[in-house]
Structures are given as structure tokens and as C-alpha cells.
Amino acid sequence: MSAYKVYGDSLSGNCLKVKWTLDLVGRSYAWIETSVLKGETRSEKFLALNPAGQVPLLITPAGEPLAQSNAIILYLAEAHGGDLLPKETFARAKVYEWLFWEQYSHEPYIAVRRFQKFYLKKSDADIDPKLMEKGLAALTRMERQLRASSWIAGEEFSVADISLVAYTRAADEGGFDLNAFPSVKGWVARVEERFRQGMR
Amino acid sequence: MSAYKVYGDSLSGNCLKVKWTLDLVGRSYAWIETSVLKGETRSEKFLALNPAGQVPLLITPAGEPLAQSNAIILYLAEAHGGDLLPKETFARAKVYEWLFWEQYSHEPYIAVRRFQKFYLKKSDADIDPKLMEKGLAALTRMERQLRASSWIAGEEFSVADISLVAYTRAADEGGFDLNAFPSVKGWVARVEERFRQGMR
Incomplete structure (x- = not known):
């Protein structure tokens, strides 16, 4: 059986979620570097694989494509994950809750502000102030x-931690000061220590 | 065992997802009408239940709160759902993909434009043109x-259909013409016929 393939941009936290999860579950994969900034996710060839034009994209060993970072890591946790997803139904639902919250109330502010500031080199004055306000609200909720x-x-450590750490760890590149959020x-x-040690 | 409780705003498609799913799985529940426009999701009492200050919020019979509409319907499908979620791991992952896509690439445009136009009575000129552009892109992808x-x-019919129909059915209230998307x-x-007939 051949391995997984991942179309991913190493600059993207959403893509790193998939890399970390595959590493933790110990599955081999080919990483196909696909640059968002260079427009490689909008090529005809890529759009044929993922009509949403987004990375990460997982190709299973059976050749089936799966998009959406949090869907991919949930899938990998179910297929191979061991302890990355609680077995009890309600505890697992709380993981889902955080995964959806991440995509709706965290990533659109913390990741987007980082992208504009760090990669597009926008000045603070040119960035919508809502991104800082809502990003701080997200960090405040996580701190609590x-x-x-x-x-x-x-x-329990779970894919919710993998998902939320992806952009939180790089929040300073978006102008957020994590020293204000010690927890x-x-x-x-x-x-990050867990990533270094691999799955226990 | 007591029934579920749902804090929900009847004007919100996200809240209706939970109502439809509970109806389809045949579980009784108390609906506690909670108005977003009146600020009832920002009261101290409500924030104690859901620090994210959002409806819908499900309270399980055991008294545990669960937020995020798509997390709630996934949970209900797992706990009681019968045929609302495929049993095969990869088929289920495709449901997750659409649920995350809905919250990231559909709801922020189609639901938000409807809210601004239909409830806040904004004129088209006062609405960010990005909402129409990205909303049309979402409908185009669904049509395909x-x-x-x-x-x-x-x-298979699944919670992904429940999730995506919530704001798609009301897209005309946001200024989108569904006649251009016959499928x-x-x-x-x-x-909607499925909702009327109940779960088969």
C-alpha cells in the first residue's frame, strides 16, 4: 500500500497541522510543497484535485482527496490516531467544538493578521483593527x-491542541504578545514538546 | 432522564440546524429562545454557560454545555443519529470536510450578507462587495x-446537508438568486422534504 500524499505550504499553520498529526500517528507521507503566495493553489491542475483551491489537501493511499485541515486531522485520528481523540462521545464532541471554534473565531483573526503583517509586510495602520480585537478575544478565551x-x-491531549497551536505559536508574528497570556x-x-517526543 | 435544552435564536440558520437534527433523531428538547439582536447572547448569565457568547448552545440531559452548531449536530448524529453520518471512516471524513467548509467559506458570506441586508436593512451599497463575490463562489461550488x-x-443524506441547507435556503434574503443554481x-x-417526512 502506498503512502499518504500531502499538498501543503510550509508557511501555513493549517498545513503544519496535517504534518504534525501524520508524524504523531507514525504514518509515512510525501509532502508536495504548494505555495499559496506563488498562486500554486489556483492552478488548473490543483483545482482539479481540490475545487476549493486551498491547501492542505490529503491524498489517501487509495487516491482519494480530502480537504479542510481540521477534517483531515480528525480523519487521521479516527483512522490511526490512538489517543488523539477521546473515545467517549461527549468528550469527543468537545474536541469538535474547539475545532469549529478555531476555524470560525481564531484562524480568521490570528492567522490572517499574521499573514498580512509577516508575509504581506503590511503596516499596522493598513490592517483592519478588527483582526487585533477579535484575535485578542480568542487568546483571552484560550487563556481562561x-x-x-x-x-x-x-x-486529554487531542487534535484540538494540534489545531489550535498551529497559529497560536506564531501569534507574535501577527503582532500579538503571548506574554500577556501565560497559560x-x-x-x-x-x-511543542509533545511534537518533539512523538506520540506516547 | 431529562431532555435536551437548546438555547437558540429562531432567526439563525445555525440554531435551526440543531432543531432539525433533534427532530430527525426523534429526541425531545426544550427550546429557550435567545435573541442575538436583543443582545441576549451577551448577558452575564448566558456567558457563564457559553464563554464564546454564541447560540446555538446545547445542554445535554446530564447538564453539560456544547457549543458550535456543526459540533452539536455531529454529536447528536453520533449519539442518536442512525443514518445521519456514514459508518465508513473516509465517507465520514468527507462529511467533516463539508462541515468545516460551511463554517469557513459559506456561512461568513451567505449568512452574513443575509443578516446585514434582511435584518439590519443595509442597502447593497453599504455591504462589503466581498460578501456577494465569495457567496457566489460558494454557491457555484455547491452547484458543481x-x-x-x-x-x-x-x-448519502447526512448532517452535511443539514448544515449547508441552513443558510442556502435563505440565500435569497441575502440577495443571492438561487434560480442561477438549479441543482x-x-x-x-x-x-426540506426530508425534514417534513422525518428520518427514514
């Missing part, structure tokens, strides 16, 4: 949660 | 998909 529980969705900062270090 | 498959995530329009009618 991470004072109450060890990991983002409770007492978040400590959690980022613990998640 | 629904020419290729009976339901949005494949040949989408036919699918909306079939999903």
Missing part, C-alpha cells in the same frame, strides 16, 4: 480555558 | 457538487 484544564478540550504560552511549549 | 452527487457529501435549488427542496 487553559487555566481550567491541562489541554484545550479537557484533561497559553505554557501550553504552546507543552504541545 | 450537486450535479455530481445526490447529497452534498456523496450518495442547489432542487437539493434545497429535497432536504
Whole structure:
């Protein structure tokens, strides 16, 4: 059986989620670097694989494409994940809740502000102030949660931690000061340590 | 065992997703009308239940709160859903893909434009043109998909149909003309017929 393929941009936190998850579940994969800035996700060839024109895109060993970073990591956790997803139905639902919150209330502010500031080199004055305001609200909510529980969705490490760390760890590149969020900062270090050690 | 409780705004498609799913799986629930326009999702009492300050919010019979519409309907499908979620791992992953796509690439344009036009009574000139452009792109992608498959995530009706119909059926209130998307329009009618008939 051949391995997974991942079309991904190494600059994108959404793509790194897939890399980290594959590494944690110990599956081999080919990484096909696909640059958003160079427009490679809008080529005809790529759009035939993913009509949404977005990376990451996973191709399964059976040749089937799957898009949306959080859908991909949920799938990998179900297919190979061991302890990356709680077995109890309601605990798993809390993981889903954080995954959807990440895409709706975190990524559109924290990732987008980082992209504009760090990659497009926009000055603060040229960035919609809503991005800072809503990004701070997201970090504030995470700080509160991470004072109450060890990991983002409770007492178990899960794909919700993988998803939320992706842009939180790079929030400073978007102009957010993580020193104001000590529990978040400590959690980022613990998640990154987990990545270094591999799945336990 | 007591029933579910739903804090929801009847004007919100995200909230209706939860109502439809509970009806389809045949579970009783108390609906607690909670108005976004009146600021009831920002009250101290509500924020204590859901720090994200958003409806819908499900309270399980055990008293546990769960937020994020798509997380709630996934949870209900797993807990009680019968045929609302495919059993095969990759087919289920395609449902996840559409659920995340809905929150990232559909709802922020189609639901938001409807809210601004229909509820806030903004004129077209006062609405960010990006909302129409990206909303049309989302409907175009759905049209293409629904020419290729009976339901949005494949040949099985699933929570992805429930999720995507919520704002698609009301897209005309946001200024989108569904007559330009005949496969989408036919699918909306079939999903609504399914709601009327209950789960088969």
C-alpha cells in the first residue's frame, strides 16, 4: 500500500497541522510543497484535485482527496490516531467544538493578521483593527480555558491542541504578545514538546 | 432522564440546524429562545454557560454545555443519529470536510450578507462587495457538487446537508438568486422534504 500524499505550504499553520498529526500517528507521507503566495493553489491542475483551491489537501493511499485541515486531522485520528481523540462521545464532541471554534473565531483573526503583517509586510495602520480585537478575544478565551484544564478540550491531549497551536505559536508574528497570556504560552511549549517526543 | 435544552435564536440558520437534527433523531428538547439582536447572547448569565457568547448552545440531559452548531449536530448524529453520518471512516471524513467548509467559506458570506441586508436593512451599497463575490463562489461550488452527487457529501443524506441547507435556503434574503443554481435549488427542496417526512 502506498503512502499518504500531502499538498501543503510550509508557511501555513493549517498545513503544519496535517504534518504534525501524520508524524504523531507514525504514518509515512510525501509532502508536495504548494505555495499559496506563488498562486500554486489556483492552478488548473490543483483545482482539479481540490475545487476549493486551498491547501492542505490529503491524498489517501487509495487516491482519494480530502480537504479542510481540521477534517483531515480528525480523519487521521479516527483512522490511526490512538489517543488523539477521546473515545467517549461527549468528550469527543468537545474536541469538535474547539475545532469549529478555531476555524470560525481564531484562524480568521490570528492567522490572517499574521499573514498580512509577516508575509504581506503590511503596516499596522493598513490592517483592519478588527483582526487585533477579535484575535485578542480568542487568546483571552484560550487563556481562561487553559487555566481550567491541562489541554484545550479537557484533561486529554487531542487534535484540538494540534489545531489550535498551529497559529497560536506564531501569534507574535501577527503582532500579538503571548506574554500577556501565560497559560497559553505554557501550553504552546507543552504541545511543542509533545511534537518533539512523538506520540506516547 | 431529562431532555435536551437548546438555547437558540429562531432567526439563525445555525440554531435551526440543531432543531432539525433533534427532530430527525426523534429526541425531545426544550427550546429557550435567545435573541442575538436583543443582545441576549451577551448577558452575564448566558456567558457563564457559553464563554464564546454564541447560540446555538446545547445542554445535554446530564447538564453539560456544547457549543458550535456543526459540533452539536455531529454529536447528536453520533449519539442518536442512525443514518445521519456514514459508518465508513473516509465517507465520514468527507462529511467533516463539508462541515468545516460551511463554517469557513459559506456561512461568513451567505449568512452574513443575509443578516446585514434582511435584518439590519443595509442597502447593497453599504455591504462589503466581498460578501456577494465569495457567496457566489460558494454557491457555484455547491452547484458543481450537486450535479455530481445526490447529497452534498456523496450518495448519502447526512448532517452535511443539514448544515449547508441552513443558510442556502435563505440565500435569497441575502440577495443571492438561487434560480442561477438549479441543482442547489432542487437539493434545497429535497432536504426540506426530508425534514417534513422525518428520518427514514
